Amino acid sequence: MEIALLLIVGGVVVGTFGSLLGLGGGVLLVPLLTLGFNLPLREAVGVSLVCVIVTSGASASVFLDRGVANLRLGMALELFTAIGALLGGTIAFLLDERLVAGLFALVLIYAATTMLRLKPAASEDVATPTGEGPTGAPAPAGRLMAGLSGPNYRVRAPIAGATGGVFAGTLSAILGIGGGLVMVPLMHIAMGVPLRIATATSNLMIGVTASASAIVYLLRGGIDPYAAAPSAVGVFVGAAVGSRLAHRVDVRVLRVLFAGVLAWTAFLMLRRAAGLG
Helix, strand or coil: CCCHHHHHHHHHHHHHHHHHHHHCHHHHHHHHHHHHHHHHHHHHHHHHHHHHHCCCCCHHHHHCCCCCCHHHHHHHHHHHHHHHHHHHHHHHHCCCHHHHHHHHHHHHHHHHHHHHHCCCCCCCCCCCCCEEECCCEEEEHHHHHCCCCCEEEEECCCHHHHHHHHHHHHHHHHHHCCCHHHHHHHHHHHCCCEEEEHHHHHHHHHHHHHHHHHHHHHCCCCHHHHHHHHHHHHHHHHHHHHHHHHHHHCCCHHHHHHHHHHHHHHHHHHHCCCCCC
């Protein structure tokens, strides 16, 4: 009973951060379960995928009601993240756990440094270039992405978005992170989507991405129901809270918070990969 209560409390914290950052909480939950509750890494990933689905379901409707998330863009990118998730779920059970922990840490370090060092492709308040051709008419890529753009920004780099989506989905299945840690920087920096909108859109996508890989884990017995149930309850509450606080958080603070969470989690997982934790 005590462990279940601790899992619920941990889930609330994870769900709040996951909703605020568009991560689904997996970057916090997997280390929490493996380092704090001694759950095998592969089972922690399976539980995390279930909680990612809960996080997305709890927060997506709030972001949609407020008109923050880009539904069309999310639906377009979900196709590629789901393909990657199925691929990742197929190979996840073939990888050594220490290798997975090391991969987890490397991806987190990359995402954290990207958010801190690279300037965004567009500001949060100013419209980005529309991708017009030399004669003033929309370029082919501009026409392709026009229907996915928002009122104050233009989505660009569709090929990068599709490729990154497959990569994010694969990592989601292997690491239990929902794909948000790849998709948020990708949409924000490469595709020119404002960070707040990228975060909200990621929350829409991660549920579908995690569902695709969670099915594979469920069929292979990789989900511990005794850990998944209390964690999911806590994550649901935390995600509901986080989605209602997101519009009150300064974007600059959000970026620093995003990078800080990733860097700390990377440190923990590096210790795990080295056999120190």
